[in-house]
Every structure is written in structure tokens, then in C-alpha cells.
Amino acid sequence: MATVAEPMLAHKHEPEENYLTCSSGFLSWAMTLDHKRIGVMYLFAVTASMLLGGVFALLVRIELLTPDKTLMDHNTYNHMFTLHGAVMVFLFIIPSIPAALGNFILPVMLGAKDVAFPRLNLASFYLWVAGAIFFLMAIAMGSLDTGWTFYTPYSSSVISGSQAGGIVAAVFGAFILGFSSIFTGLNFIVTVHTLRPPGMTWFRMPLFLWALYATSVIQLLATPVLGITLLLLILERTLGIGVFDPALGGDPVLFQHFFWFYSHPAVYIMILPAMGIISELIATFSRRHIFGYRFIAYSSIAIALLGFLVWGHHMFTSGQSPLATVIFSALTFTVSIPSAIKVFNWLATMYKGSISLATPMLYAQSFIFLFTIGGLTGLFLGTLAVDIHLHDTYFVVAHFHYVMMGGTLIAFLGGMYYWWPKITGKMYNELWGAIGCLMVFVGFNLTFFPQFMLGSQGMPRRYYTYLPHFQGYHVISTIGALVLGTGIGVALATLLWSLWTGRKAPANPWGGVTLEWTCSSPPPLANFEKTPTVGDPYDMEQVKWDAKTESWIPRPVSERTGNSASH
Amino acid sequence: MSTATADLAGGHAADGHGAHGHSADGHGADPHGHAHHPFHAHHFDSLEQQFDSGKLGTWLFLVTEILFFSGLFVAYVIYRTTHPEIFEWGHVHLNKYLGAINTAVLIFSSLTMAWAVRAAQLGQKKLLVTMLWITFACAGAFLVVKYFEYSHKFHLGLLPAGMFNPVMAEPVAGHDATGHGDAHAAGGHATGHAADSHDVIHGPPPPPGAGIFFSIYYAMTGLHAIHILGGMALIAWLAVRASKGHFGPTYFGPVDYVGLYWHLVDLIWIYLFPLLYLIH
Amino acid sequence: MSEHSSHSAASHEHGFAHPMPVPMLLAVFASLIFFTILTVVLNGAVPDFLELPVAMLIATIKALLVMLFFMHMVHDKLFNVFAFLSSVIFLGLFIISTLVDTGVNQPAIKEYRLTTPLVAPVQK
Numbered sequence: 001m002a003t004v005a006e007p008m009l010a011h012k013h014e015p016e017e018n019y020l021t022c023s024s025g026f027l028s029w030a031m032t033l034d035h036k037r038i039g040v041m042y043l044f045a046v047t048a049s050m051l052l053g054g055v056f057a058l059l060v061r062i063e064l065l066t067p068d069k070t071l072m073d074h075n076t077y078n079h080m081f082t083l084h085g086a087v088m089v090f091l092f093i094i095p096s097i098p099a100a101l102g103n104f105i106l107p108v109m110l111g112a113k114d115v116a117f118p119r120l121n122l123a124s125f126y127l128w129v130a131g132a133i134f135f136l137m138a139i140a141m142g143s144l145d146t147g148w149t150f151y152t153p154y155s156s157s158v159i160s161g162s163q164a165g166g167i168v169a170a171v172f173g174a175f176i177l178g179f180s181s182i183f184t185g186l187n188f189i190v191t192v193h194t195l196r197p198p199g200m201t202w203f204r205m206p207l208f209l210w211a212l213y214a215t216s217v218i219q220l221l222a223t224p225v226l227g228i229t230l231l232l233l234i235l236e237r238t239l240g241i242g243v244f245d246p247a248l249g250g251d252p253v254l255f256q257h258f259f260w261f262y263s264h265p266a267v268y269i270m271i272l273p274a275m276g277i278i279s280e281l282i283a284t285f286s287r288r289h290i291f292g293y294r295f296i297a298y299s300s301i302a303i304a305l306l307g308f309l310v311w312g313h314h315m316f317t318s319g320q321s322p323l324a325t326v327i328f329s330a331l332t333f334t335v336s337i338p339s340a341i342k343v344f345n346w347l348a349t350m351y352k353g354s355i356s357l358a359t360p361m362l363y364a365q366s367f368i369f370l371f372t373i374g375g376l377t378g379l380f381l382g383t384l385a386v387d388i389h390l391h392d393t394y395f396v397v398a399h400f401h402y403v404m405m406g407g408t409l410i411a412f413l414g415g416m417y418y419w420w421p422k423i424t425g426k427m428y429n430e431l432w433g434a435i436g437c438l439m440v441f442v443g444f445n446l447t448f449f450p451q452f453m454l455g456s457q458g459m460p461r462r463y464y465t466y467l468p469h470f471q472g473y474h475v476i477s478t479i480g481a482l483v484l485g486t487g488i489g490v491a492l493a494t495l496l497w498s499l500w501t502g503r504k505a506p507a508n509p510w511g512g513v514t515l516e517w518t519c520s521s522p523p524p525l526a527n528f529e530k531t532p533t534v535g536d537p538y539d540m541e542q543v544k545w546d547a548k549t550e551s552w553i554p555r556p557v558s559e560r561t562g563n564s565a566s567h
Numbered sequence: 568m569s570t571a572t573a574d575l576a577g578g579h580a581a582d583g584h585g586a587h588g589h590s591a592d593g594h595g596a597d598p599h600g601h602a603h604h605p606f607h608a609h610h611f612d613s614l615e616q617q618f619d620s621g622k623l624g625t626w627l628f629l630v631t632e633i634l635f636f637s638g639l640f641v642a643y644v645i646y647r648t649t650h651p652e653i654f655e656w657g658h659v660h661l662n663k664y665l666g667a668i669n670t671a672v673l674i675f676s677s678l679t680m681a682w683a684v685r686a687a688q689l690g691q692k693k694l695l696v697t698m699l700w701i702t703f704a705c706a707g708a709f710l711v712v713k714y715f716e717y718s719h720k721f722h723l724g725l726l727p728a729g730m731f732n733p734v735m736a737e738p739v740a741g742h743d744a745t746g747h748g749d750a751h752a753a754g755g756h757a758t759g760h761a762a763d764s765h766d767v768i769h770g771p772p773p774p775p776g777a778g779i780f781f782s783i784y785y786a787m788t789g790l791h792a793i794h795i796l797g798g799m800a801l802i803a804w805l806a807v808r809a810s811k812g813h814f815g816p817t818y819f820g821p822v823d824y825v826g827l828y829w830h831l832v833d834l835i836w837i838y839l840f841p842l843l844y845l846i847h
Numbered sequence: 848m849s850e851h852s853s854h855s856a857a858s859h860e861h862g863f864a865h866p867m868p869v870p871m872l873l874a875v876f877a878s879l880i881f882f883t884i885l886t887v888v889l890n891g892a893v894p895d896f897l898e899l900p901v902a903m904l905i906a907t908i909k910a911l912l913v914m915l916f917f918m919h920m921v922h923d924k925l926f927n928v929f930a931f932l933s934s935v936i937f938l939g940l941f942i943i944s945t946l947v948d949t950g951v952n953q954p955a956i957k958e959y960r961l962t963t964p965l966v967a968p969v970q971k
Contacts, residue, residue, distance in 0.1 A: 112610065113609070113610040114610040116610075116620040116624065117620075117624060118608075118610070120624075182631050186624055186627045186628060186631070187624075189623075189627060190620050190623050190624045190627065193620075193623055193926070194616055194619050194620040194623060195610070195611075195616075195620070220627055220630060220631055221630070221631075221634060221933070221934070221937050222634075223631070224631040224632070224633075224634035224635035224637070225634055225635075225637060225638055225941065227635055228635050228636070228637070228638030228639060229638055231790075232638060232639075232642070232786070235727075235782075235786065239727045239729055239730065239782075239785075240727060240728055240729015240730060241727045241728055241729065241779075241782035241783075241785075241786060242727070242728030242729060242776075242778060242779050242782050243642050243646075243728075243779065243782060243783070243786075245728075245729075246956045246959045246960065247959070247960070248728040248729060248776070248778065248779065249650070249728065249775065249776030249778075249779055249956065249960060250728070250779065250956075251645070251649075251952050251953075251956060252952075253948070253951075253952050254642070254645060254945070257641075257944075257945045257948065258638055258641070261941055261945075308937065308940065309940075312944070312948075319951060319952055319955070320948055320951070321947065321948045321950075321951040323947060324944070324947045324948045327947070615863045618863055619863075619924075622923075622924075622927065623924075623926070623927060623930070626927045626930050626931050627930060629931060629934070630930060630931060630933065630934040631934075633934040633935070633938060634934055634937060634938065634941075637937070637938045637941050637942075638941075640938065640942065641941055641942050641945050644942050644945075644946060645945060645946065645949055648946065648949055648950075649949055649950060649953050663887060663890065664887075667883060667884075667887045670883050671880060671883060674876065674879045674880060674883065675876070677876075677879075677913060677917050678872060678873075678875075678876040678917075680917070681867060681872050681875075681916070681917040682869070682872055684866075684867075684919075685866045685867050685869070685872070688864040688865075688866040689866055775960065776960075816864055817864075819864060823919075826917075826918075827918055830913050830914075830917045830918045831918075833913060833917075834910050834913055834914070837906050837909045837910055837913070838906050838910070840883075840886075840906075841886055841890075841902035841903070841905070841906050842902075845886065845887070845890040845898075845902055846898055846899055846902055
């Protein structure tokens with residue numbers, strides 16, 4: 001009976017219109033409540049921010065080619081690294097995967113028609129836009145040179161004159177972006193709770209959804225604290241409330257507590273969704289059921305919760321009390337356990353898998369390599385004695401770039417390549433995709449590996465100049481940055497090029513078995529023509545390769561062995 | 568923040584207007600059998616699912632509100648632990664009777680708000696509208712009292728740390744040295760015991776850093792007052808919708824959500840009142 | 848989805864409304880006013896070391912009354928209650944962890960204040 005029905009499914013007619021073609025005109029996008037269009041708008045917005053932040057990064061790297069002035073004076077340099085950090089963190093990394101890819105994918109993967117609050121979703125996007133405008137205003141109003149962390153008392157009372165406006169604008173921008181992030185998280189949590197279709201139990205949710213859920217929990221619990229911190233900083237500058245200003249009796253280290261209470265959990269906002277993408281990519285391109293599904297799911301939640309207990313490790317040298325220092329150091333090591341669980345499970349999934357090295361998988365492999373280095377060097381920094389030496393050196397810079405960029409950005413690119421056919425309905429060029437990935441991987445290591453050497457030899461971060469014997473590493477790092485920049489350019493150009501030249505994407509080009517691959521590419525406005533049936537999200541037996549249509553189609557039940565779900 | 572509550576509450580409220588730019592009915596069969604309620608958003612299977620989503624969203628929003636205030640509570644605890652003397656000096660300049668009256672006003676507005684939710688659930692349109700406007704009026708009364716408190720303090724120079732410039736009474740010669748100052752302060756800490764004393768501060772001079780008490784006072788009560796203002800806007804919006812007969816037993820979500828928000832504002836004040844006005 | 852199917856109170860047709868009885872609302876209101884008067888009266892009447900605990904205890908009782916009845920927690924889903932209370936847990940975490948660190952910097956701040964002339968407040 002089922003075998004009769006399913007060939008019809010395989011040849012099901014394409015819906016006449018999809019979410020891209022159902023309406024047109026500027027307002028149909030600007031006022032859209034469709035999560036897919038909002039996701040696409042985010043995708044453009046955050047990618048543009050990434051390019052802007054990337055330009056600042058390249059200017060910083062080029063300046064560091066020589067110990068003396070190469071391009072700009074030291075004040076401009078201070079502005080450049082601050083803007084690089086602030087733009088990358090607040091405008092790109094935090095919204096990158098959840099708000100852009102998550103917005104598009106989460107409801108489809110869940111089997112829902114939309115997120116729970118479509119209007120709030122659009123409002124979040126416009127809050128992001130407003131925050132970005134304040135950042136641009138800050139640049140226009142004399143820029144800022146506090147570093148992305150806005151530490152007091154420098155940010156509260158030392159800066160004055162022409163830069164005063166810039167800092168208030170930037171802080172207010174970050175404040176608004178925080179609310180954008182909060183409302184996205186709130187929307188996702190409610191969506192996952194209340195819009196799951198029949199059959200979609202918690203443990204049938206793809207791991208990307210677990211990761212987004214864990215991320216949303218952090219966004220909800222931590223970001224309001226950033227909001228009040230930045231509000232107090234603005235009040236400090238405008239009214240002089242003195243809470244963080246030692247001249248008025250306040251405690252500047254208290255600002256660091258406030259700031260890192262948000263910003264440490266925020267690094268898990270950045271990395272958790274990336275881990276979720278990797279879980280999807282590894283399973284799909286290894287043609288194997290994900291190994292240790294529940295461990296990966298629970299480890300996302302564990303990371304989200306443990307992430308709240310370790311913020312003091314940013315303050316080991318800030319005059320924090322010895323007791324707090326020891327506690328925070330010990331707790332820091334606990335975060336490595338769930339992170340390692342994920343890596344082991346990915347490796348175990350690939351073992352004896354039938355691995356195909358499509359571009360998304362190449363990014364996934366890069367992720368595992370880079371994230372492992374980034375994670376392990378984090379242990380050095382969490383160790384008290386070692387951190388005294390390494391704190392505020394290039395070792396730290398290299399460490400968090402390996403995690404943030406080698407982790408999040410790489411996973412973002414991997415996810416973009418993976419879901420690009422679904423989002424746009426076009427297949428990209430595999431060869432150029434692979435070339436872009438290779439350049440990113442090589443360029444990345446060339447840029448940041450020498451920085452471990454620099455840091456361990458004592459080169460402080462954020463310095464405009466350096467001792468002559470550091471120059472060799474700096475030159476390698478700058479060359480790497482140029483390769484990396486070119487690689488990202490190639491990767492993005494390959495995707496854009498596909499819009500004109502790519503062949504039409506089938507519903508399921510990769511053989512994924514999560515729900516987004518059951519609707520057409522691009523999906524229709526309401527995502528599913530009928531409520532989808534939900535099965536095991538990693539049972540690869542559900543689909544088979546069809547050479548005629550060059551896509552994966554549902555495998556008739558009679559052909560399934562039923563053994564593949566071996567977990 | 569409060570506008571966000573409007574989005575949350577209005578998110579599904581207005582989706583029925585077809586603002587999606589498409590006809591939701593064009594896609595597949597309507598899975599729910601009963602007649603389409605005008606405020607039933609197309610991506611929910613039932614009004615109950617829609618209500619549950621809104622309710623969970625509202626609770627989560629309240630979580631973010633508490634954590635938003637948390638920074639101020641932490642600042643309070645830190646400075647109260649490290650500098651108890653500035654709180655002892657500062658709190659006597661707050662009028663605890665005005666604070667108590669405001670507490671009662673807010674509690675009463677919570678009662679009328681809870682009653683409004685009940686009226687919405689039972690479809691008692693007239694009662695609902697009345698209760699909402701009473702709540703609105705209470706919120707206004709709260710702000711009026713707050714206005715008098717603030718302006719009195721501005722007048723005395725009791726301002727945030729950076730602008731702190733208290734107008735002290737001319738010290739009587741040898742007054743402080745004999746120790747009478749302390750006794751005087753302990754005895755007369757209500758600010759309004761004599762008409763002329765309104766213009767100046769009596770008692771001992773402020774300890775160093777006393778302005779931080781007022782920084783924290785203004786930050787906490789100011790942020791709270793902004794929430795009151797936001798709540799007033801939301802309640803007015805509800806009252807207008809209620810008078811159009813939008814709410815009834817199957818659709819009362821927005822009243823319930825705004826009610827939760829309003830009770831949270833009350834809840835925060837329940838802690839602010841003793842922390843700022845009462846504790847020595 | 849799974850939450851509301853397991854919710855047994857939704858027995859009749861559109862049973863997701865739980866109107867609070869008016870007498871209950873009035874009783875809660877009366878208790879709240881009583882506790883407000885109590886806390887004002889007790890202010891200054893109890894020993895100093897008890898002032899804070901007593902005031903916080905009364906405030907917490909009032910808060911519980913508001914949450915349970917005005918905010919309908921008695922009829923709400925367990926997860927909503929859990930979510931709301933988690934904010935208190937994280938508030939506690941924030942306060943306690945920061946408090947552990949309190950006092951370390953105070954001597955340095957005091958010295959800074961004594962040796963540095965008070966700068967004019969930032970006003971722009």
C-alpha cells in the first residue's frame with residue numbers, strides 16, 4: 001500500500017509559487033511577516049556586516065606589517081581594532097547563525113508554518129537595523145577606541161571631547177541589538193514549545209534545533225543584563241551616576257562583572273548554533289545516524305547552563321578576589337566536558353561512514369580541526385598560573401579567533417552552502433566552493449597560528465607597535481589574513497554566481513532527512529502543503545539517490561532494512 | 568521594552584488582518600474545523616494553542632524584565648554591603664509615607680487589572696473597560712506622587728552622584744561637635760516636620776559617596792517609572808480594543824498578557840519600597 | 848502542543864480560561880494592604896539586625912500572593928512557573944557571585960578618592 005503511494009511522492013508536482021515569487025515589490029519584503037524572507041534579509045544584513053568588520057580586520061593586519069606606521073596613526077589603529085571587534089561581535093557573530101539561518105530553517109525543520117510571533121520577528125530585524133544605524137553613527141561621530149568591551153573607567157569618564165558622542169551612540173546601538181537578540185530567542189523558545197507538529201517530540205528534533213533552543217535560553221537570560229549594563233554606562237556618561245566611576249566612589253571592576261555576566265554566556269550564543277549546524281552536516285554527509293544523539297542534545301543544554309558560571313575567567317588579572325578567581329577557574333574546566341562530548345560524537349558518527357566531501361562537509365571538517373585547537377588552547381587560558389602569563393596577549397586573540405571564526409564563521413559558511421539550494425533554489429559550483437573553503441582554511445591557519453607563537457612569547461594584544469623580532473610572525477599573519485579575505489570573497493562570490501548560473505536545486509540535493517528537505521526548494525510560503533510526517537531525523541535509510549533526477553527521493557518502506565538507526 | 572510587549576500581545580492579535588500580503592487560505596485545507604475567529608492567526612492550529620504561545624512568550628518576557636532589573640539590584644546589594652553609611656544617610660530623605668501610599672495605589676491597580684482579566688474571560692465588556700481605565704488612572708496617580716517626590720529632591724540637590732549637591736542647613740556653631748547632630752537626625756527624619764525646613768536639609772553632612780545612594784534610587788525608581796508609562800500605553804490600547812468588543816471567553820490573551828506585565832511592575836515595586844524607603 | 852494535551856483542566860469546550868472568583872481577588876488585595884501597613888509599622892520597631900530579614904520576608908509574602916493569585920500561577924502550566932522562577936535563580940547567581948568579589952577593590956577606590964581631586968561631573 002505504502003509502496004504504491006510513495007512513487008507518487010517522488011514525482012510530486014512542483015508548487016507553482018514559492019516564498020520568493022509569491023509577491024514582489026519593496027514593501028512585500030520590508031513588511032513581510034514570513035520567517036523565510038526575514039531570514040534572507042538577515043542573511044544579507046549580517047553578511048554585509050561581516051564584510052565591513054573584515055575590512056577593519058584587514059586594515060589592522062596591514063598596519064601590523066611593520067612595527068612603525070604602515071597605513072595609519074596609532075589613534076586610527078585603536079579605532080580600527082575596536083570597530084572590528086564591535087561590528088563582528090554585535091552585528092555579525094551573535095545574529096549570524098540564529099537570526100539569519102535559524103530564522104529560515106527553524107520553523108521548516110520543526111514542521112511549523114512560521115515562528116510563534118511573526119510580527120515580533122520582523123520587529124527584531126528592525127531593531128537590528130536600528131542598532132546597526134547607531135553603530136554607523138558612532139563611526140561618524142568620532143568613532144570609538146575602547147575595545148569592544150567598553151571597559152570603565154576609560155569608557156565612562158576618561159574619554160571626552162570629540163569621541164564622547166561616538167561612545168554613547170555605539171553603546172546605545174549595542175543596547176538595541178541586545179533587544180533584537182532577546183526577542184529572537186524568545187520567539188524561538190515559544191516556537192519550539194508550542195508549534196511542534198504531531199509526532200515531533202523533543203527527542204525527534206534535529207540537533208540544530210536543540211542547539212538553537214539552548215542558544216535562545218542564553219539570549220533570554222543573559223542579554224537583559226547586557227542591556228542594564230549598557231544603560232548604566234550611558235547614565236554614567238550623561239548623568240554621572242558613579243556606579244562604575246572610582247572618582248565618584250564607584251567600582252570599575254563591577255562593570256567587568258556586569259559585562260561578562262552577559263558576554264561570557266554570549267560566546268556560547270556564538271558557538272552553540274555553529275555546533276548545531278555541524279551535527280547536521282556530519283550526519284548527512286557521512287550517511288550515518290548521528291552517534292550519541294541524546295548526548296549531543298543534552299550537552300547543548302549543559303553548555304548553556306555552565307556558561308553562566310564561568311565569566312570570572314575574563315577577570316583573573318583585573319583585581320578580582322582570589323577566592324572568586326579559584327572558583328571561576330575550576331568551573332571553567334567543566335565547560336570543556338560537554339564540548340568534548342560533541343567532538344567525540346561527531347568523530348564517531350564519521351567512523352565507517354560513507355563520507356562525501358561536498359563543500360558543506362569540507363567546512364564541517366575545518367570546523368572540527370579548528371574548534372579543537374581553539375577549545376584546547378582555552379584550557380591553557382583557564383589555568384590560573386598560565387593565564388597570568390598569557391592574559392591580554394596574542395595567545396588570547398588566537399584562541400578566540402580559532403573558536404569564534406574557526407568555529408562560528410566556518411560553520412556559518414558551511415550552513416550557508418548546505419542550505420543555499422533550499423533558500424535560493426539554485427545549486428552552486430562544487431569546485432569553486434571547495435576552492436573557497438580551502439583558501440579560507442589555509443588563510444585562517446596562516447593568520448592565527450603564528451599569533452599563538454606571538455602570544456606565548458609575550459606580544460600584547462591591541463598594541464600599535466612591537467619589538468623587531470616579532471615582525472616575522474606578524475608578516476605571516478598579515479599574508480594569511482589577505483588569503484583568508486580572498487577565500488571568503490571566493491566563497492561568497494561562488495554562492496552569488498549560482499543565482500545566475502546554478503542549476504535548479506531539487507528538493508533534497510544532499511540526502512538530508514530532516515524536514516526542510518521534504519518541502520520544495522525554495523519552500524512554498526506556508527512551508528508545507530500538508531502537515532509533514534515526522535520520523536527519526538537521522539535515519540538515512542529514509543531516502544535514496546535517484547540518478548535520473550539527480551536528487552534524493554524517499555525510499556519505499558519495503559526497501560528499508562531498519563538497521564541503520566544504530567544508536 | 569514595553570513596546571515589545573505590545574508586539575508580543577499584538578503579534579497574533581492583528582495577524583488576522585491579512586497583513587502577510589497573501590491569502591492564508593490559499594494553502595491547503597484549514598486543519599481546524601470550527602469557524603475562523605477574527606483574531607486567530609493562521610499559523611496556529613487553535614485559539615488555545617495561540618493563547619498558550621502568547622502566555623509562554625509573556626512569561627519569558629517577564630524573565631528578561633527581572634534580569635534587566637537584576638543589574639540594579641546587584642548594584643544596590645554591592646553598595647549597601649560596602650557602604651552602609653550612605654544608605655543610612657540617604658534613606659531618611661525619602662518619605663516613607665508617600666512610598667507607602669504609592670505602594671497601596673499600585674496594589675489597588677493590580678486588583679483592578681486582575682479583575683479586568685476576569686471580566687475579559689467572562690465577556691463582561693462594560694466591566695472590563697471600566698476596570699482598565701481605573702487601572703490606567705491608578706498608574707497616573709502613582710506617577711503624580713512620584714513627580715512630587717522627585718521634584719522635592721531635585722530642589723534639595725539630592726541628585727545622582729555626578730550632580731549631587733545637597734542644600735544643607737547652616738550648621739549651628741558647635742552643633743556637630745557636641746553630638747547633637749546625630750540625635751537630631753535620628754529624631755526628625757521625616758522631611759516634612761516644619762514648613763521652612765522643606766528648602767534645606769537638616770542633620771549630619773552626607774558621608775563621602777552619598778550621591779551613589781541617589782544614583783541607585785533614581786536608576787531603580789526611574790526605570791520602574793518608565794515601565795509604568797509603558798504599562799499605561801498598553802492599558803489604554805487594551806481599553807480601546809475592549810470597547811470595540813474584541814475580547815471574550817475564547818480570546819482574552821492580550822488582556823491576560825498585559826495583566827501579567829502589570830503585576831510584574833507591581834512586584835518589582837513591592838521590593839523597591841522596603842529596600843529604598845524603609846531599611847536602615 | 849504536547850503541553851496542552853497533557854493539561855487536564857481543559858475539559859470543556861473552550862476551557863482554557865480560569866476566571867478568578869471576585870471574593871478571592873478582594874481577599875488577596877486586603878492581605879496585600881495589610882502587609883504593606885505591617886511593614887511600615889514594623890519599620891523602626893524591630894531590632895536593627897532583624898530589619899532587613901523582616902522587610903524582605905514580608906515583601907516575599909506579598910510577591911507570592913501577587914504571583915499565585917493575581918498572576919494566576921495556581922492555574923498556570925508548570926513550565927511557565929518554572930521559567931519565571933528560573934529568573935530568580937539567575938538573579939541570585941548574579942548577586943551572590945558578584946558579592947563574593949565585593950570589598951577587594953574598596954581600599955584602592957578609597958585611596959583613589961582621597962588622593963585624586965574630585966573631577967567635575969561629566970556633562971555634555
